[in-house]
Each structure stands twice: as structure tokens, then as C-alpha cells.
Amino acid sequence: MDRLPSILPALALCLLPLAHADTRQPQPCDAALLDSLATQLGQRGWTPPDGRGDGALVAAACKPWPDDPSLSVVTLAYRDGEDGTPAGERNLNWLVAKVDTQSGQLRERHDDYLGEDAALEIDANSLWLDTARYHLAPGVRAFGVVVRSVARGASCPDADANNLLTLVVPDGPRLRPVFATYLYAWTTVKGTSCVTDSDFQSERADLTLGLGPKQAHGYADLVVTAQVRAGWQEPVLRKVSTTVRYDGTRYPFDKFSMFWTREPQP
Template identity: 35%
Template sequence: MQSFAFRTPLLRTLGRMALCLLLATMGSALWAAEPPQACAPATVAAVARWAGVQGKLVSWDQPGGLIAAASCKAMPDAPDTTIAAIAFDNLLEGQTRGDGNKLQIIALVEAGQVVAAHRSQIEEDATTAVGRYDIDTARYHLRPGVRAFGTVFHSDALGSRCPDAAADNELTLWVREGGQLRPVLGTNLRGWVNIVGTPCILNEELSRSEEARLTVSVEKTSSHGFADLALTARIVQSEVHGDADEKTRQRRARTVLRYDGHSYGHDMFRTFWYPADLR
């Protein structure tokens, strides 16, 4: 899982090399206007107890701090239930932006106790590093009595210097099953692809790229008991002819995801919106 700011690549004013550097760091900037979703200390402590994490439950910006990222939000239909997304730096690796391993806990907390949760590892590399979370509580009513919620992971990795394509803002939708949380959808919410020209080469005769923001909506149809989900990409194409003014075009692309009895699929690099010859 949304509301997302969207920016057209600044090919002319920044130059293609500056654009590539911008794309590598744009994920966090796109969410700069979002209100903070702070976690109460009692919520963090409850999640740490459940996960068996011991130590200083403060930001890793402080000496010995174990909290790499944390976001919390009340469940709309159950305000006494708090959704928590926390990444623990339990190995005290710090901000590696490379080879690291962080513990990720997604949890529901009630009255100071974790009532359902999911544990996983974030394996950091050149394209994945803990940045921050946002929690999405849009109306993902998958069937009567089942409302999913989303967590959006923003990577702080530097990424490739001159990429041909990029994807970020990773949404995961979760449903509760007893004491467990199960991920049922994974998708990126922003993508970029180079179409014509070579990234980071200045003053080419022709350069063309597309950038998309993706949103998720619930369909009226269903498959295997869960509502179908639609991914809609709003795409802006930017084109520059040498030193001429930048031209932009807009279009949309849409695809429907159907539940297969277990998930809608987990793909954090969606390409359905790419031009046909690049898919």
C-alpha cells in the first residue's frame, strides 16, 4: 500500500547525470509531506518483548540505539489496536547502506501486548537499506470481516549510479489470521524507466524516460473468496531533443490482480506499465 506526491524528472534543468543521482535518493523525498506516525514507547517495548529484543529501545542515531525505523498508527475500525512496523538493529550494525541485516516486525498491539505479528529479516544491499515506514489504512476490505492494512517500506540505499530503471516505495498488504499476520500483496508504488538514450550521458540528441506512481484499489469482483485488486499507474513521459525544451506526455495503465488462494503476488518491480517493447 495511498496518497503520493509525484515529480517529473528534471532532465533539462538538472541534466541527465543529476537526474540519475536524484532518482537514487528520491524515495524518501516523495513522502516528505506525510505526517509522522510516531510510536509510543510502550508500543515499542511490547513489540521488542514479543521479538525477544533487549537493549536500548531508542533510535540508532543514539549510541547503542536499536530502533532503525518505526511507524505506528491506530487501526481505523479498532482504535484500541495499534499497527506497528519496526526495524530493529539488534546486531548494532548501524546504517550500513550495503551489507547488513535488520529484524523487521509488523505487529498489532492491544493494551500493551502483541496480539498478532510477523517476523522477517531485511537483507541490506546496494538497493535495499532501512529508511523508514509509512502505514496505510485505506479501505482494503477483501471480504466481509477481513480488512487488510498496508506497510510502505522506503529504502535509504544509494542504488545504482546510472540506472536504466528503478522502483521504490514498497507496499505490503497484511491480513490477520489469529496470532499471525500474513502478507498477501507486495508491489512497488513508484517506478522509473529509461526508454531512449543512455542514463548519465549529457546533451544527447534525444532522451526519453517514463516515471509512474501506482495506486491500489479494491474491485467489485472476487477470486477465491477475496476481492480482486487493481493496480493503476499514472505515467508521465519526459522527452528532450538536445537543448530543446522538455516535452511531457501523460497516460495511464491498469492491471487487475486476482487472489490465488494464498496471495495476489509479491513483485516489488512491476513492469505492466512499461511501453510494450520493454516488458
């Protein structure tokens, strides 16, 4: 494949790490901006989310767009005004958008749903915007949204994942998702969780995303790197990377990818 112009090789393999949700800087939304967005979305009575996100606006994050100070990127999870479904069972509206910072007018947007279940529950701090330098092609800068679940999940799982990153790119008036992966995952290496005499062992991986030196279908390759540990505070055991190539529509990749794992021990 042809190489991208000189600006992209300069970014090759430049990792763009993401901190865990509890160490990330707050990304609050201005009340006037939220009022404008609520009106455009046919909603009303929004207040900035706090606590467990029990209001109509369950979660929100806003951040200036690095390439243009007159624009901001926003992500919202909200329910319709008459929806009284309890947390953990909601089907929340999910907006990812670029907006005019002053007026709050929507420019480019992606609308979807966040369907809560045993593995996904949203609170006021569940959404976070990643505006690292994802220059995928000349004139195309992606940005990411991380969704962190606060659901308790299964009591004794063999594996789990959280912090789902979705990258979106501009596509006319829309924002189009092109890549998604969980940024944190763990899996059983030996034994069985919750069984004290099984000699249980697990490994966890924290994933980072970078740009590769080549391109396919006009978009830079993505390099996903896992730093693998035996526990929360343990040193890194190994680093494992894999390259994902754009297929003309998206970067095909399993959200819960296990490329970093070893064969389980008996």
C-alpha cells in the same frame, strides 16, 4: 465468479492513493509501547529512532487501528543488541503487528528480515503504515506497510523502483502477506542514462491500489493503476490499470511490474 456482498461493490475501483514518503504524516511510536515490544522481542535499550537510524531500533511506525481504538498497528526494523554491522550491510529484523494499544501486548504478527544491499538501506523514516479501506472480504481488512529505501543504488541505471508496499491479512495469530508492489518506478524509454549525447528519455509511474467489483476465492480483485509522467513535475501522460485476482493464497504480481510501459524507442 460470485460477487461479494453489497459493501464491497460500493468500494469498487475506489482508489486508495499513497503520498510520497517526504509528504506523509509522521507515525511516531510511544516510548512505553516501544519498551513493551522490546521486552517481548528479547531486546532492550530501545529509543525512538532518529537521524539515520543508527541505534538498535533502526525504524518504527505506529498507528491506531481504524476498526478498534484499543488496537494499534506497528512496524519495526531493528537489529540485535550486539550487531555492529554498518548501514547498508545489515540484515535487520522486521516486525509487522497488531498490538494492544495500552499494554503493547502483541496480538497478530508477521516476522521477516530486511536484508540491506546496494539497492536497499533503511533509515529512521523508511517505514510507513497504510490503513486505507482494504476490505478484501467480509470481516477481512488488510493493511499495508511501505518500505522506502535510502540507498544510493546504481550510478547509471536503466530503471529503478522504491516505496515497496506489502499488504498483510490476519491468519490466526499471524499476519500473512498477500500482495506487494513498488509504488514508484521509472524506466528508460530512449537512449542511455548518464550519456549526454544519447537523447535520453525516461518515464516514471506512481501506482495506486483499489478494489475491483469482482472476487476470486472469496477475496476482492485488486486494481493497480499507474499514473505515468515523463518527469517529476510533468503532467500525466496516461493512466494504465491492471487487475490482479487472488489465487487462494496471494495476489500474484511482479513487485517491479512494468505493465504501464510502452515499447522502448530505438
